[in-house]
Amino acid sequence: MMPERSEKKKRLSVYLDPELMLLLADYADRRAKSRSLVAEAAIASFLTPDADERQEAALSRRLDRLDRNMQRLERDIGIANEAFAIFIRSWLTSTPPLPEAAQASARAQGGQRYDRFLEALGRRLMRGPKLRQEVPEESGQEG
Secondary structure: OOOOOOOOOOOOOOOOOOHHHHHHHHHHHHHOOOOOHHHHHHHHHHHHHHHHHHHHHHHHHHHHHHHHHHHHHHHHHHHHHHHHHHHHHHHHHHEEEEEEEHHHHHHHHHHHHHHHHHHHHHHHHHHOOHHHOOHHHHHHOOO
């Protein structure tokens, strides 16, 4: 319970690790509050009976956010894997092997085409849309 304002505050000297002191100073400066006020609020929060519940709720929110991020990543990786598999199957089905005499020329042309592909990929990544935005949400999920 916080002391009444009519009571005079008591002084407490505390030693903090340098890193913790920097964090305290930075937090206080960003919020334009005194270090003492920030430290007092932190101690009060720590000593409040519901502090454990608040910490658990905050942790639960973070875990939920991480879980949603993981689900999006799994979906995106699944889309990329399927797109790559479709491309490889199509390419292998439609591309006949080259005769030995044409392979050197094809390698050189392939390098140039690959460079153009990387340029196009870079442009798409910069401007979008991303493939994951073009694929409907339910298409990337397994039932």
